[in-house]
Amino acid sequence: MQRQSIFRKPAAGGRNSRSLVQSVALYAGVAVFVLWILLPVWYLVISSLITPQQLGSRSFSFFPTSITFDNYLSVLTGSTGGAGIGSTDIGSRLLPAIGQSFLVSSILVVLNLIVAGAAAYALSRYPFPGSRRFELAVIATRVVPAIAIIGPFFVAFRVIGVLNSPWALVISYNVFTLPLAIMIMKNYFDQLPREVEEAAKIDGAGRLQTLLIIILPIARPGLVAAGVLIFLEAWSEFFYSLVLTNQLTVPSLLAGFQSVQQFNWNALAAATVMSMIPPVLLVMVFQRNVVGSLTAGVGK
Amino acid sequence: MSSSFSNGSLARADAWFGMKMSAVAAIMMAVLLIIPSALTIIYSLHNVPANGSSFGEFVGFRNYEIIFTSNVFWRSVWVTVVFSVGFVVLSTLFGLAMALLLNQEFLGRGLARGLLIIPWATPWLVIGILWKWYADGSVGGLNALLVGLGITGEYQNFLSDPNSALLLAITAAVWRQASFAGILLLAGLQTLPGELYEAAELDGANWWQRLNNVTIPWLRPVLVTVTVLNIIYAFLQFDVIFAMTQGGPGDATQVLSILIYRQLFVVTQIGLGSALAVVLGLAALIGGLVTVKVLYRGKAAN
Structure with a gap:
């Protein structure tokens, strides 16, 4: 059997010209698919790029007006702000x-x-x-x-x-x-x-x-x-x-960080993004x- | 194959070479699977002390008796079944829907297909963390979305409600597994000869009839495999639920793997936990034998 790629080969269906209704339905389907996959990921990435104040705001925006790399800096340099009792500092680890x-x-x-x-x-x-x-x-x-x-x-x-x-x-x-x-x-x-x-x-x-x-x-x-x-x-x-x-x-460290009482979701989000890359x-x-x-x- | 064995010394030398090449893998698997499995069975027949330093007192099938008469166990079996059915059905159906959609021609199809990789390549635990915070009651994006769209009036704490917690755990796991199913089914769709469609079209078959009479029969072997894989993943699921709910609220999402973890490492009842592990292991092994049967029947039919 030859190697396959699901990303290259021409498709069997869809050769014929579509009616307008069919096109609209198709692109609506594509939009739902893209949102289904991307919304949770987008939320994670956004969370890692904003401050806790922006995140906690009840007018939370999926398109923040300002972003910061502080969360990444903090998990990379070892100061995640979780200095409370019983917290483990994820950054240093x-x-x-x-x-x-x-x-x-x-x-x-x-x-x-x-x-x-x-x-x-x-x-x-x-x-x-x-x-x-x-x-x-x-x-x-x-x-x-x-x-x-x-x-x-x-x-x-x-x-x-x-x-x-x-x-x-x-x-x-x-x-x-x-x-x-x-x-x-x-x-x-x-x-x-x-x-x-x-x-x-x-x-x-x-x-x-x-x-x-x-x-x-x-x-x-x-x-x-x-x-x-x-x-x-x-x-x-x-x-x-x-x-x-x-x-x-990494996975068990992330789980450990999440179970700590005093912690910061923005920092965890930054660590989580890094673990996915x-x-x-x-x-x-x-x-x-x-x-x-x-x-x-x-x-x- | 059989003739090669009766072919004299050369064939014997071939077989001997094959054995030597497989030996390390075979020994590793025996040591890493058979011995721990045997020990788990032995543990399950003993009242093992919490530190696991010895087998402890032999109690026969007492641990199994305790399990099968325990409400906690049957409640966990029920949660496992609900989780598994939801997970298997939705993963397979969503995967099929995605594959059919991504097999159409549209602008940006290559990119859309690339998106399938993200949930599949993401570690299960990370998916659990991702969805836990996405659905969170105070900072969650899902709440922001629902409120923004006017579907709910205010932020809901979905993970503290037993029903929505289970539903969300299923959704998170399906988010990953449907993409995996979609990748396999899409590859299967691409081997479908275009002539089959054209012939059906000439016969005046509509979209639904073509799906039912051409596409689904063509995909059947892949669909069977995908479904069986989904069943296996359903029974083994631990990471997503551990990250999202740890089995809670109460025991609403306590599937068997979570229950075993708690018995072994939280309340350290090693004997009882091992008996539970044997029960789950047997269930999975039966599933495995079915898998082998199905996969090999598919091959033989080819």
């Missing part, structure tokens, strides 16, 4: 948390591309007795709720002393990233033509040699897609980070690969 999120996500991407990539290639090209069952098990584990097995992780990590370290997350996130990576890459390898490998084999190349020299370069789009999806899952994960660490990564940007850049790989195993 946001940049370290972003760093930890990047660290955990990147380690997982590299680790899973190697481990899951090898397994996916084997499942696609070198089936062995029981490989089919292994593949089905991989798919089935995608649905085991992470929450159902958190208890033993918590106890085991406390015993070996990795609670509240990035390693707790690097280890436990494999529960869901590994099966995802295997599925995505297996689907991708299945679509690659086998002729090149046959030719390499005839030329006397070993199996591992063939994989490293011939397959890896042509499989790049699939590996990129898998990498992006692993990063996305690791970046977004909240529950394990909440339980196994003390607000180490890496994943959204990543998907925007690689959307062709990612959408193609998501639909490869699905749309028939």
